[in-house]
Amino acid sequence: MKVTIDLPDSLLKELSFGFTDLEREIKFLLAVKLVEMGRYGLSAFPLNERTLEQDILDARKSVC
Numbered sequence: 001m002k003v004t005i006d007l008p009d010s011l012l013k014e015l016s017f018g019f020t021d022l023e024r025e026i027k028f029l030l031a032v033k034l035v036e037m038g039r040y041g042l043s044a045f046p047l048n049e050r051t052l053e054q055d056i057l058d059a060r061k062s063v064c
Contacts, residue, residue, distance in 0.1 A: 005026075034040060
């Protein structure tokens with residue numbers, strides 16, 4: 001599948017994060033946005049209930 005997007009040159013200048021390949025940079029930004037939105041079961045922080053409970057216990061121990 002191929003997707004074509006027309007972007008203004010001013011936006012392309014703002015997107016530069018040091019990547020030399022614009023296609024790679026746009027794919028990176030898309031992946032970041034999908035993680036941010038929680039799409040496809042992706043998460044920036046792979047937590048499950050057990051890990052979260054342990055983190056809460058550890059935090060309580062460090063406060064007391």
